């Protein structure tokens with residue numbers, strides 16, 4: 001078959017179970033496409049062809065023996081922030097260019113146990129800090145919809161690989177939007193789960209109180225399949241929550257859009273820099289949801305102006321602490337011929353980290369230092385609580401909250417935004433992480449340059465099923481999620 005890359009996860013699952021094609025054929029098909037097309041997109045840092053084929057053969061044997069799960073034999077790409085035993089894990093950094101983890105992240109281990117076939121590791125902003133994937137030591141990934149544009153970040157490789165049909169779905173992580181914003185820029189569906197729903201064990205830490213893994217895929221249905229694998233309590237992650245996991249696939253029609261109360265935050269639609277096309281497409285999608293029976297309710301989220309400053313204190317503060325482990329002694333890059341231990345630390349970190357990462361370590365260290373701790377870090381934590389309370393109050397009168405995922409569509413590669421301009425682009429996503437809430441991006445059309453626009457729906461704690469279900473029904477009634485970038489139409 002020449003069009004295996006067009007099939008949804010459900011179709012792949014059924015096709016494999018019904019022996020319409022084997023996992024080996026499917027895996028070879030994807031590997032061929034990667035070999036032919038990824039030179040243009042540059043979504044993969046590492047392709048694990050040999051291991052993938054071995055996993056595919058094992059999957060085929062399991063299917064024959066009647067030992068298959070719904071996903072046995074289905075290929076996946078992992079963000080290069082998830083540790084993979086025996087395979088390089090770089091986090092997009094020179095610091096970890098040669099790092100091979102001795103163990104698998106829980107998300108990777110669960111994927112293996114479910115029979116998923118790992119095609120490789122995909123590119124990202126260095127240590128997940130960024131919104132373009134340009135800060136990767138391995139170079140910029142391209143947006144499959146327009147190769148001179150960025151795919152977003154930090155999970156840019158995860159989104160680009162799926163949008164170019166170089167993987168049926170992928171894992172991403174979201175500390176301040178890194179699943180939702182690249183999904184938005186690449187016309188995909190991406191879910192950031194409630195903090196504590198997906199294990200962070202073996203996921204290289206950026207800001208531990210905000211980091212959360214989740215799926216990036218073409219549809220809510222495809223995301224639901226991956227959530228069934230990723231979600232769940234893990235004794236190895238003390239912040240993972242002991243709470244029953246839903247069957248996200250079975251619940252896809254569980255929430256009716258009829259009667260759903262969708263909150264529209266007044267403050268969100270007057271944000272400086274909100275692109276007119278983005279605003280129009282998001283409003284059209286809300287109109288569609290209204291036609292499907294939802295009620296739109298205007299709400300207030302009064303803390304909106306505090307989002308960016310609060311996040312850009314807390315995230316770098318936690319990063320400065322997390323990244324202290326990369327010292328040239330225990331992990332990764334070590335400078336040549338250090339004179340003494342101070343020289344070893346200084347040069348290994350100056351040479352191993354890129355500019356954005358160094359900038360954030362400096363800001364974070366400053367905010368945490370004696371004398372500034374109360375004025376900056378403690379204050380930011382107090383504001384964080386107010387932001388959370390703002391959402392909880394809103395959820396007393398609405399079921400979900402709607403927003404754009406980003407104020408603009410994809411930037412041009414090399415647009416060279418100043419840090420502040422770039423940080424302001426995170427306005428719609430970061431508060432969700434500060435509050436620990438789940439949120440989803442769904443594609444809802446295109447701007448005048450044919451670049452994808454995304455709608456974000458934010459839910460209350462543990463409402464992943466509801467978010468997936470609402471987007472699934474929207475996707476049953478519309479076809480934005482079926483649109484493909486030209487490069488994805490190319491055959492290998």
Ligand code: GLN
Pocket residue numbers: 128129130131153154173174175176177178179206315426
């Ligand atoms: N763009 C945001 C940042 O640079 C979010 C990144 C993320 O979610 N990992 O911090």
